[in-house]
Amino acid sequence: MARRIVHQLVDDIDGTLLEVGEGETVHFSLNGAAYEIDLTNSHAEELKAALAPFIEAGRRASAGNVRAAAPRRRAARNSEVGEIREWAKAQGLKVSERGRISAEVMDAYRAAH
Structure with missing residues (x-):
């Protein structure tokens, strides 16, 4: 058809x-x-x-x-990701073994360092 x-x-x-x-x-x-x-x-x-x-x-x-959106934060370097996950676990924060790290965890890590 x-x-x-x-x-x-x-x-x-x-x-x-x-x-x-x-x-x-x-x-x-x-x-x-x-x-x-x-x-x-x-x-x-x-x-x-x-x-x-x-x-x-x-x-x-x-x-x-044209007004641009708010600037995006730079993604963490791969070497930092492991450190951030370990730090978050030690602080009792929920963080997955793989994938994206939440903005809340990233903010807490940056505030502490």
Whole structure:
């Protein structure tokens, strides 16, 4: 049995079916949230015209200007892992023989050393 999958774009404003070569997907962002919208050519032009004064007055931001998440802690070196496990066991802390060491155990170890 054959299967045919048809991908159709529809204008997100008025529901107009966009034929091949018609319309476009417009990408934009506002307050840190990225959006995309499928529009007929005329709706795309309306959106661009409405945003034009703000784009002209604004400045371009690169991806580097996006606020990064909190810095991640450096993973313990393999030589430290054994020491940390032994120390945690001696302190009566629950620690597995293999795998990741919990953040609580790592914090306690660093505080003690």
